[in-house]
Amino acid sequence: GDVWGEWKAETLEKLLGFVPEGLKKYADFWNAPIPDYTFGGEQAPLAVQVISYIISGLLGILVVVFVIYVIRKIMVKNEK
Secondary structure (H helix, E strand, O other): OOOOOOOOHHHHHHHHOOOOHHHHHHOOOOOOOOHHHOOOOOOOOHHHHHHHHHHHHHHHHHHHHHHHHHHHHHHHHHHO
């Protein structure tokens, strides 16, 4: 099944009986850069899926570290 909280509009409609208005409005606003955390999709060999999942996690960590670094630089710059 789907990961908790990563449901598509169709899945939410089955679970809740309706789709929230905000989700209808913004559902197609953002597409994941690495859908399902894999480069080859569900048909890819298990080794490719595992490596893709690890790379996705590392990329996520790098993005978070970069954002924190930029925010810290801005805060230090504003203190001077």
